[in-house]
Amino acid sequence: MSTPRRSTVTEKDTPAVGETPATAGGPADAAPGAGSAASAKAAEPDAAPGTGTTAAPTSTPAAAAAPAAVSAGADVAHRPGTAAVPAGVAAGPDRPGGIRFDRVTVAYDGQTVLDGLDLTVGGGEVMALLGPSGSGKTTALRAVAGFVRPAAGRVLIGGRDVTDLPPYKRGIGMVVQQYALFPHLRVDQNVAFGLKAQKVPRAEIPGRVAEALEMTGMTGYARRHPRELSGGQQQRVAIARALAIRPGVLLLDEPLSALDAQLRSGMLAELARLHRELPDVSILYVTHDQIEALTLADRIAVLDKARLQDCGTPHDLYRHPRTAFTASFVGNANLLTVRAAGSGTVRLADATLRVTPYGDGGGNGDGPGEGAEATLCVRPHALRLTGPHQTPKESNMLRGTVTDVQWRGHTHRLLVAAHGHELRADVGDLRQPPRPGDGIALTFDAEDAVLLPAGLAAGGAGVG
Numbered sequence: 001m002s003t004p005r006r007s008t009v010t011e012k013d014t015p016a017v018g019e020t021p022a023t024a025g026g027p028a029d030a031a032p033g034a035g036s037a038a039s040a041k042a043a044e045p046d047a048a049p050g051t052g053t054t055a056a057p058t059s060t061p062a063a064a065a066a067p068a069a070v071s072a073g074a075d076v077a078h079r080p081g082t083a084a085v086p087a088g089v090a091a092g093p094d095r096p097g098g099i100r101f102d103r104v105t106v107a108y109d110g111q112t113v114l115d116g117l118d119l120t121v122g123g124g125e126v127m128a129l130l131g132p133s134g135s136g137k138t139t140a141l142r143a144v145a146g147f148v149r150p151a152a153g154r155v156l157i158g159g160r161d162v163t164d165l166p167p168y169k170r171g172i173g174m175v176v177q178q179y180a181l182f183p184h185l186r187v188d189q190n191v192a193f194g195l196k197a198q199k200v201p202r203a204e205i206p207g208r209v210a211e212a213l214e215m216t217g218m219t220g221y222a223r224r225h226p227r228e229l230s231g232g233q234q235q236r237v238a239i240a241r242a243l244a245i246r247p248g249v250l251l252l253d254e255p256l257s258a259l260d261a262q263l264r265s266g267m268l269a270e271l272a273r274l275h276r277e278l279p280d281v282s283i284l285y286v287t288h289d290q291i292e293a294l295t296l297a298d299r300i301a302v303l304d305k306a307r308l309q310d311c312g313t314p315h316d317l318y319r320h321p322r323t324a325f326t327a328s329f330v331g332n333a334n335l336l337t338v339r340a341a342g343s344g345t346v347r348l349a350d351a352t353l354r355v356t357p358y359g360d361g362g363g364n365g366d367g368p369g370e371g372a373e374a375t376l377c378v379r380p381h382a383l384r385l386t387g388p389h390q391t392p393k394e395s396n397m398l399r400g401t402v403t404d405v406q407w408r409g410h411t412h413r414l415l416v417a418a419h420g421h422e423l424r425a426d427v428g429d430l431r432q433p434p435r436p437g438d439g440i441a442l443t444f445d446a447e448d449a450v451l452l453p454a455g456l457a458a459g460g461a462g463v464g
């Protein structure tokens, strides 16, 4: 997979990206049902009318069957005409094909839920959309699928403006959390569904179904019904169905969240393998699981409150978050309120700490003036345990009192009250871990301490 670096430029700076024809195997003009696995989250009640489908299953693949109805549903965004269009913060890698959000704004009943999204998913790239609940991730995906119409902006797939095209003409495959298989159809029939709708020649269909089932390891299950499959197997069938149409773009909306932890990790590896086998397929992957995003994505786009907050490679976002929000959402972070003290140092209560200043690797622009408040991001694993009375050569030492010790198998997570914050430190599996009440000292390197604009720093943040 490609590993382009994060960019702060807008699309204007990279005009060719996403504008050239797709190289992926997706049909440019798929027939109805081409996105046969294309159903929005669990069900698309608003996409169902007029589809001529048979009874919708509990986890309705309504959209799969009903693409044409989308433009008429209540789901269609109004055009308020007042949508803010902020400058984009990301540009994609320079590979043709893929998806381009050209300042896409989506509103429901006049309320903007996606605000001027300016983002490119390069040809063959895996882009994770990561963000808290309600941040607009699924809405962005649905704008690509054609289930929601932007109030402003354009969506391009493979360089072609698809904003006004119905879903079935977009050459997309889509997989959602709840599998959305037709319960009354066998596995092979489910997989064949989109191909028939796409009017693939009858003689070709068995081969295409077999190919998709093989790719997903489901060859032996062709004649079963969904109820005879486990959740993981059903999701494989849903993926097979999406792949059978040979889409140029694969949209995955929390595809693993209905699975248990072990299955999730297995399926994650499967998805990575599938992507290696289909290097031209661009994947947009909606998740709020940072591990999934870090594992699978070439780049991660972080959304919050309807806006793109940051975009970059997993490593870049993790090592050099630009905002406290990104730092807390991509990986775990201790976020400490500090004051700039000049010459690459900050003050945290009575401690002076050497830090990575703004702009060093992270592109945070000008640093805070001396005495100004800022946020310091230190990852839990960057903290090293040392004795309370030691005076190491490096200046970055925080003294505190252990408030809790959690054994996590390969690490001990220490919670430490220090300098007005509760720090989290992941310090390896200790033979003799400290106990609550013990005084300890933690040290860290300046390059592991990233200075960020002030904000979000009440005693640390992050998940896990």
Ligand SMILES: Nc1ncnc2c1ncn2[C@@H]1O[C@H](COP(=O)(O)OP(=O)(O)OP(=O)(O)O)[C@@H](O)[C@H]1O
Residues within 6 Å of the ligand: 075, 108, 109, 113, 131, 132, 133, 134, 135, 136, 137, 138, 139, 140, 288
């Ligand atoms: N059909 C709809 N009508 C009105 N509002 C909607 C509709 N669909 C989504 N919204 C609202 O749009 C906002 C963004 O929703 P969206 O589903 O895109 O968020 P998300 O980031 O995918 O969240 P989650 O992680 O919980 O799925 C939310 O406030 C949601 O309530």
